[in-house]
Amino acid sequence: MTTIKDVAKKSGYSISTVSKALNGYKDISEKAKNKIIKVAEELNYVPDLSLKNITKRESRSIAVIFSGLSKDGAADGIMYNIIAGAFEYANSVNYDVKIFTINAAIQKEISYFRFCKERNIEGAIVMGISSDDPYFEEIISSKLPVVLIDILTENMNVGVVSIDHEKAAQEATNYLIGIGHKNIAMINGKKNAVVSKLRENGFKKVLEENNMKVNEKWIAYGDFSRQKAFNETYKLLQLYPEITAIFCASDIMAIGVYEAAEKLGISIPDDLSIVGFDNIPLASFITPKLTTVKQDMYKNGYEAAKLLRFIIKNENIERHKILTHELLVRDSTKAINRI
């Protein structure tokens, strides 16, 4: 490996002169500068940033941490978009992005904090972990700057980027009621995920506002899995054929719902209206096209990185960033005309 020492030796100047020449300092002669630059190029010399940073005390890198990076995560593009968005912002302010999973830390049997510190990152964006995860407390109470995506916490020191899930669920439910549905079920995600609770609250709130009784049996948990959503829906629709609409907490689960309906010979949207959540690419390709709540995960990633940067710089800024969402009405919902 070529080091600054090699350049010094070959150019005939001292190490410190070489360092200055290569870092654009003014107080050296043109002659020395040219010579040194020439030699550096000949030798293919490249300074190591992480060494520079020993003295400067900044690593200029952040991490994006997932709970897992599985083969199945691909279908919805959510994680990809978050990475891409975070990368774009980080890159624009000259930060590098490393990706980790919580599992990686667990495997090494070290703490989250240690894992990050060892890698000398300045902060982390965390997503896909639920608030009852054993690591959760450690993460939000650690000294390391952190931004959570879609994980709400009361802790106002922790950065949070999210849409208003409760409000979004309210809008979706209101829309279904508005087009005449009275028997609405919900396929929710993992029961103890924060977003699940919020969406469920929004759902229930609107039912109550409309004097419709909340039937707990009509709320099932599909754990954000297509298969589980299929199973739950299959059971639900057999037991309660009076259901005319289902609000799903993710598009992936909505696909499971589609499949359950198909298997039962129930036609969407004629017999059953479906509203999804996320607006993944699939949503507009599937037949019928899925009505869904759009959230922009690319933007989530971008804003998370931006907020993280502010927190790192210790700027006095609102820690909780709420992004906008939008109900996209497509073909999986239909005004009710029965009874």
Place this chain on the structure above:
Amino acid sequence: MTTIKDVAKKSGYSISTVSKALNGYKDISEKAKNKIIKVAEELNYVPDLSLKNITKRESRSIAVIFSGLSKDGAADGIMYNIIAGAFEYANSVNYDVKIFTINAAIQKEISYFRFCKERNIEGAIVMGISSDDPYFEEIISSKLPVVLIDILTENMNVGVVSIDHEKAAQEATNYLIGIGHKNIAMINGKKNAVVSKLRENGFKKVLEENNMKVNEKWIAYGDFSRQKAFNETYKLLQLYPEITAIFCASDIMAIGVYEAAEKLGISIPDDLSIVGFDNIPLASFITPKLTTVKQDMYKNGYEAAKLLRFIIKNENIERHKILTHELLVRDSTKAINRI
């Protein structure tokens, strides 16, 4: 920041004793060891890996480099799967993964080599760049260990992971001919991408083997874009209604083909059979379900990281790794029964 010095001071031992205690050396007393570990914990001391590595001369990190990390990359999950696969292997051998884009280097106006060297990575996985990219030569001729995904090169020092695209295209085409199609068009990707050429070769070869003349006008370039594929197909099918089957070089483009067919009132698979390429999640959700050539991008990423590791360790191993593919026959193709 807590450093080894702080631990030394507080524990009353010297820096080197602390270092040894914390790194599991045998030649220290139980007493010293315990005390030091205790103090280190109290102080939340975590050694910085990159500093350790100054002496050891290994950074234990690799990069995954894309040509771009766009908002649109999400739909097919390909990049995500590559990242996930590469991450899994890297993680299993205690490597970290950083992600970069070629653009990031270009923006900083520095060379690929410099960009990587500065970041002190041991090697890189590169994908999504075409062989006529100005950076291509630099990448494959640089001293840095590199593995290309889906970019073939004669250079046997460079690692390459890919399926046999030519053979895959042959199988797809053979299948269409086997079920009776005689007028087969191809919507290819970017004209000068290596994979495009290979697939086109395979396509043409099979036509010739079957004594069907190759009509260059029936080969259009959709540039891997859904919109472009739509446009090209729309023109093609209007000009040549005798076409009964289309082989698409990507599933995303196949969707554009679906849309063009729909707009023209052409029914798939009754009037037109479609074969895609990739087997993205969407392929099995779209109606009709898409017949396609499956390639496992997760595995691509995994194998790329593995190969990269071998190259880094300078092991004598075959540099070109060919992965398996598979033709998945679904509902978008149908045996011909007209004329």
Place this chain on the structure above:
DNA sequence: TTGTAAGCGTTATCAG
């Protein structure tokens, strides 16, 4: 068993 000192590649200070 412990500590001193040199070294890793780099930048910063300061005397010449």
Place this chain on the structure above:
DNA sequence: CTGATAACGCTTACAA
């Protein structure tokens, strides 16, 4: 303008 020298946090001979 140049170059010793110290310093950054850490490991590792080697001496004590």
